[in-house]
Amino acid sequence: xxxxxxxxxxxxxVKFKIVSxxxxxxxxxxxxxxxxxxxxxxxxxxxxxxxxxGKFAPSNEDCYITDYKYYIKEDYFYxxxxxxxxxxxxxxxxxxEDGNTIVRIASNIFGYISISAFIIDFLIQYxxxxxxYPLVHAAGISxxxxxxxxxxxxxxGKTTIVxxxxxxxxxxxGDDFIIVGKSxxxxxxxxxxxxxxxxxxxxxxRFGIKDWIGLGLRYLLSKITLGYIKLFMxxxxxxxxPNSLVSKSELGAVFVLMPQQEFRLDKLDKEDxxxxxxxxxxxxxxxxxxxxxxxxxxxxxxxxxxxxDKYEANLTRNLGKGVPFYKVGVPLEYYExxxxxxxxxxx
Amino acid sequence: xxxxxxxxxxxxLKCQIVxxxxxxxxxxxxxxLSFFEVDEIDKPDIILNIGRFTPSNKGGYxxxxxxxxxxxxxxxxxxxxxxxxxxxxxxxEQGSTIVNFNSRNLExxxxxxxxxxxxxxxxxxxxxxxxxxxxxxxxHSAAVSKEGQAxxxxxxxxxxxxxxxxxxxxxxxxSYIADDRVIIHRGKAFSFPMRFLGFNFxxxxxxxxxxxxxxxxxxxxxYLRTNRDYANCSVPVVESAPVKVLIFIARTNRQxxxxxxxxxxxxxxxxVINSQAEMMKSHxxxxxxxxxxxxxxxxxxxxIFPNSRVARYWDDLRDNLEKALPQIPIYEIEIPARxxxxxxxxxxxxxxxxx
Numbered sequence: 001x002x003x004x005x006x007x008x009x010x011x012x013x014v015k016f017k018i019v020s021x022x023x024x025x026x027x028x029x030x031x032x033x034x035x036x037x038x039x040x041x042x043x044x045x046x047x048x049x050x051x052x053x054g055k056f057a058p059s060n061e062d063c064y065i066t067d068y069k070y071y072i073k074e075d076y077f078y079x080x081x082x083x084x085x086x087x088x089x090x091x092x093x094x095x096x097e098d099g100n101t102i103v104r105i106a107s108n109i110f111g112y113i114s115i116s117a118f119i120i121d122f123l124i125q126y127x128x129x130x131x132x133y134p135l136v137h138a139a140g141i142s143x144x145x146x147x148x149x150x151x152x153x154x155x156x157g158k159t160t161i162v163x164x165x166x167x168x169x170x171x172x173x174g175d176d177f178i179i180v181g182k183s184x185x186x187x188x189x190x191x192x193x194x195x196x197x198x199x200x201x202x203x204x205x206r207f208g209i210k211d212w213i214g215l216g217l218r219y220l221l222s223k224i225t226l227g228y229i230k231l232f233m234x235x236x237x238x239x240x241x242p243n244s245l246v247s248k249s250e251l252g253a254v255f256v257l258m259p260q261q262e263f264r265l266d267k268l269d270k271e272d273x274x275x276x277x278x279x280x281x282x283x284x285x286x287x288x289x290x291x292x293x294x295x296x297x298x299x300x301x302x303x304x305x306x307x308x309d310k311y312e313a314n315l316t317r318n319l320g321k322g323v324p325f326y327k328v329g330v331p332l333e334y335y336e337x338x339x340x341x342x343x344x345x346x347x
Numbered sequence: 348x349x350x351x352x353x354x355x356x357x358x359x360l361k362c363q364i365v366x367x368x369x370x371x372x373x374x375x376x377x378x379x380l381s382f383f384e385v386d387e388i389d390k391p392d393i394i395l396n397i398g399r400f401t402p403s404n405k406g407g408y409x410x411x412x413x414x415x416x417x418x419x420x421x422x423x424x425x426x427x428x429x430x431x432x433x434x435x436x437x438x439x440e441q442g443s444t445i446v447n448f449n450s451r452n453l454e455x456x457x458x459x460x461x462x463x464x465x466x467x468x469x470x471x472x473x474x475x476x477x478x479x480x481x482x483x484x485x486x487h488s489a490a491v492s493k494e495g496q497a498x499x500x501x502x503x504x505x506x507x508x509x510x511x512x513x514x515x516x517x518x519x520x521x522s523y524i525a526d527d528r529v530i531i532h533r534g535k536a537f538s539f540p541m542r543f544l545g546f547n548f549x550x551x552x553x554x555x556x557x558x559x560x561x562x563x564x565x566x567x568x569x570y571l572r573t574n575r576d577y578a579n580c581s582v583p584v585v586e587s588a589p590v591k592v593l594i595f596i597a598r599t600n601r602q603x604x605x606x607x608x609x610x611x612x613x614x615x616x617x618x619v620i621n622s623q624a625e626m627m628k629s630h631x632x633x634x635x636x637x638x639x640x641x642x643x644x645x646x647x648x649x650x651i652f653p654n655s656r657v658a659r660y661w662d663d664l665r666d667n668l669e670k671a672l673p674q675i676p677i678y679e680i681e682i683p684a685r686x687x688x689x690x691x692x693x694x695x696x697x698x699x700x701x702x
Contacts, residue, residue: 283646300613
């Protein structure tokens with residue numbers, strides 16, 4: 001059986017490998033590959049972790065069993081089944097406490113659409129955090145080497161802000177996650193997820209009839225299923241804004257986006273900011289948070305159990321002095337004047 | 348026509364459910380806290396209103412497009428399993444808490460026990476939350492009483508806690524305190540039975556906690572239809588007793604049984620993690636998983652108010668447990684994947700030899 005091996009390198013900080021069996025069904029992994037396409041790399045000798053996609057037989061002997069479905073022993077975690085809407089998967093992870101981390105994921109076809117968000121993204125975060133580079137759920141843009149970080153929960157307007165400022169000749173660091181090094185933002189670019197509510201005007205202008213129909217059908221499907229099924233359109237920002245990608249930038253300011261009735265701008269102290277960033281990250285990784293808890297219950301002194309404490313410590317160290325932190329009240333509907341006010345604050 | 352149902356939990360916490368008057372075809376399942384039902388209470392700590400409501404919309408902040416959050420205020424629209432609902436929580440931080448809840452459920456079973464949903468995803472976690480605030484932390488543990496002392500058996504889900512205490516009650520002549528959660532305060536354990544008639548049926552008629560097949564289900568339904576009196580249950584109940592020992596049970600797929608001690612700090616740490624993990628899963632007996640909404644609501648609230656009491660909840664729980672749990676022996680026992688008489692005897696031995 002031929003194996004399809006792909007390598008990814010995130011700024012030389014975290015490197016990983018995805019392995020699957022090449023075959024007539026390998027197209028179902030395309031969504032995963034395209035998520036990390038910006039980090040595609042040549043063969044890597046020692047990846048930080050390796051993901052095997054497809055059926056596997058777990059080596060779950062000599063384990064603790066909790067909640068009827070988690071099999072746990074030192075440096076080993078196996079979840080027999082888990083699900084989100086139509087997606088369901090099983091996965092096994094070993095070597096996460098030290099050294100050679102190996103992850104095996106088997107899922108149904110819906111699962112392979114969402115698995116990168118539930119498992120692989122978290123592994124990247126976990127490894128990044130181990131190396132002192134916390135990943136933050138935020139958008140990031142920069143101009144003349146000065147970067148701006150926009151942490152926010154889902155649907156707060158991260159993508160909208162990014163596309164607006166790209167039009168104003170800003171550079172792109174990412175619209176979903178940003179890696180926060182020591183007073184430095186490292187990019188984490190991936191295709192943007194678009195739906196009816198966040199398509200930038202600039203993008204709409206370039207829409208052909210096919211795109212409109214595609215969007216219409218997605219919208220209809222979401223309405224019919226009462227929001228249960230929501231298929232995002234994927235868009236690569238650099239197709240519209242060529243040469244807009246930069247790999248890093250000095251951290252200039254942080255603006256936490258908080259949707260509310262009207263625009264307001266308030267200073268934020270560091271402790272408050274970090275507490276919000278941690279909470280936001282937990283909200284973003286609910287599934288993995290559950291896995292961490294199950295493992296920590298049996299191994300409370302492990303690295304995995306210390307994950308959130310270390311994350312908080314890393315943020316405290318990396319978010320430098322002299323960088324201003326703000327929270328920005330943003331209305332649900334963005335308008336031109338709002339961007340101007342944010343731009344003013346960025347000055 | 349409105350109906351008010353009152354619960355008094357050991358005079359520690361009082362709650363009230365207000366809903367449209369209806370006949371509970373399976374009361375034990377639809378109103379799982381019926382063990383605590385009383386005619387009247389004054390000053391309820393939690394009021395759960397089930398039915399249509401108009402949100403007061405005090406929430407200035409919006410999270411995820413579906414949660415509206417303000418000081419001491421939460422409103423959200425959400426879905427889980429086959430149900431969708433809207434919920435409003437007033438007074439999460441202090442004073443009495445009011446929950447307004449309205450749902451739509453496509454599941455056919457929902458006709459039989461429609462009120463279980465809000466109790467499952469909101470009332471029960473809120474009770475746990477409020478109890479901890481009052482210095483009465485709740486832990487995920489079973490408990491039995493013998494000669495006026497409480498013996499606690501804690502563990503993650505699926506460690507046969509319920510089966511073990513069912514057998515202990517039948518064979519070792521102990522009394523019931525709790526089968527899933529127990530309240531701790533100043534070294535004492537307080538009972539918290541949920542769906543107690545169901546437990547009573549299981550321990551009287553079945554070899555273990557699992558319903559085997561359709562026949563058992565029919566028998567359970569017939570039992571619940573004919574028995575409605577919590578005072579006449581054959582399982583002896585003790586409402587509170589001083590804690591004598593805490594035993595962690597871990598299930599493994601190894602052979603044999605291992606025993607050991609657990610240091611107190613580690614034990615408290617693990618109890619807090621267990622509560623967190625439990626709050627991240629659904630407790631419904633039903634097929635569809637509602638998910639861990641209260642945990643999510645708490646996080647969304649913390650994002651807006653990082654210095655609130657809600658944000659300190661897990662740290663407070665740790666402190667409260669520290670105070671509530673007496674200096675007692677804490678053991679751990681690892682049992683094989685299959686529960687049998689050997690396991691039961693080991694646990695009996697452990698309980699009987701505690702000094």
